[in-house]
Amino acid sequence: MEGMRKMARYGFVFSGNPPRFYGTKVDLRKLRPMILKRIDNRAQSYPVRAMVPVANEVLQARNVLIHGVSTLLNFLPLMACKFCPEIYIGEQGHLIQTCWGYKHRAKNRVHEWIKGGLNDILVPVESFHLKYMFQSVIRHNERFDFDRIPAVVELCWQAGADLQDENLNSSSSNSEAASESVSVNENLSPEDLASIANNTLTAWEALRSGVEKLLLVYPVKVCKYCSEVHVGPSGHKARLCGVFTYESWKGAHFWVKANVDNLVPPKIVWRRRPHDPPVLVNERKEFYGRAPAVLDLCSKAGAIVPKKYNCMMKLQGLSGPANNRFFGITTEPNF
Known part of the structure; x- marks a missing residue:
């Protein structure tokens, strides 16, 4: 206070908080061992006991989802584009020009459809399986010393879930996890198919809400450029980003905080409504509805769709522009 009074005596006026002067410099090389030690000590308070049931529920919902989608695909057709990740649930693909295929193919072209599979709907997302929780950074020359498993399974393992259950398959391929329990020649009635669809849709919602809860407690990183996922407080150092093209950052990932969609x-798809034409055309794509692929598959099998998706699906929307004539004047609806 005495120093401030002397400065005010010589004409210095303070507005709000007084200024602060920092004369010391921070040596990050000395702080790095302290930060790494703090990260290692952080694992002592994990896993959080309250989140262990959530992790087990997420794994159970994941298994129900995989087996349910596999069963529904035996009765409903799935088409996948040969040159891009676009898929469509129906007998034949749409004519919407949204294909951005391989390098030498022009953009905004009509898709070339082939038969799709389980991994086209449930996209596998892998991550390194750490040997212990909150492990130190994985270097580039150590990338082959760690297994690759689904990121959701790795997140649940770090959250304390038991992965020894025979029903919890940690394979990166969803089709392998469902091949043993799904019979291709199984005959199901429409009521049974609708029941499976409702259970599958419930498992989809439970999986996403459970992962969202786990992300509030456990850190997960995703690369901004290549969608690589790493479950842990800091991303790994394996230089795998842009491996097929030269990148200015020499293949190092640019890590940001991950969310549920990562x-x-x-996998959002175009959805055909009852009043839409048999084949969706490009000229009316602004009027068509869209929905997650799992939701569209379950709804076509008889599942009840939650109301929160009605706006995205445009259930009451028009299938194309409509002209209305009043007293000889033509008006078009403004959307």
Whole structure:
């Protein structure tokens, strides 16, 4: 206070908080061992006991979802584009020009459709399986010393879930996890198919809400440029980003905070409504509805769709522009 009074005596006026002067410099090389030690000590308070049931529920919902989608695909057709990740649930693909295929193909072209599979709907997202929780950074020359498992399974493992259960398959391929329990020649009635669809849709919602809860407690990183996922407080150092093209950052990932869509991609698809034409055309794509692929598959099998998706699906929307004539004047609806 005495120093401030002397400065005010010589004409210095303070508005709000007094200024602060920092004369010391921070040596980050000395702080690095302290930060790494603090990260290692952080693992002593994990896993959080309250989140262990949530992790087990997420794994259970994941298994129900995989087996349910596999069963529904035996009765409903799935088409996938040969040159891009676009998919469509129906007998034949749409004519909407949204294909951005391989390098030498022009953009905004009509898709070339082939038969799709389980991994086209439930996109596998892998991550390194750490040997212990909150492990130190994985270097580039150590990338082959760690297994690759689904990121959701790795997140649940770090959250304290038991992965020894025979029903919890940690394979990166969803089709392998469902091949043993799904019979291709199984005959199901429409009521049974609708029941499976409702259970599958419930598992989809439970999986996404459970992962969202786990992300509030456990840190997960995703690369901004290549969608690589790493479950841990800091991303790994494996230089795998842009491996097929030269990048200015020499293949190092640019890590940001991950969200639910990075671990459980929704895979949005065009959805045909009852009043739409048999084949969706490009000229009316602004009027068509869209929905996550799992939701569209379950709804076509008889599942009840939650109301929160009605706006995205445009259930009451028009299938194309409509002209109305009043007293000889033509008006078009303004959307």
